[in-house]
Amino acid sequence: MKLVRFGLLTTIPISVIGIIQNEVGYFSVALALLIVFSLIQKGGVQQ
Structure with a gap:
């Protein structure tokens, strides 16, 4: 989830x-x- 939050912070x-x-x-x-x-929605980005 940290990657998701980081992605949102960089995308805005x-x-x-x-x-x-x-x-x-x-x-x-x-x-x-x-x-x-x-x-x-598919379960997050695969690492």
Whole structure:
């Protein structure tokens, strides 16, 4: 779970930067979030 929390802490600033840069950056971050949440639902990221 520490990896999940670390991922969220690193993803939020990246998403903010993406929004500031352009809509394409925001879309890529949203897509990355969907992938992360889908992995969490499947039982977390495999180490």
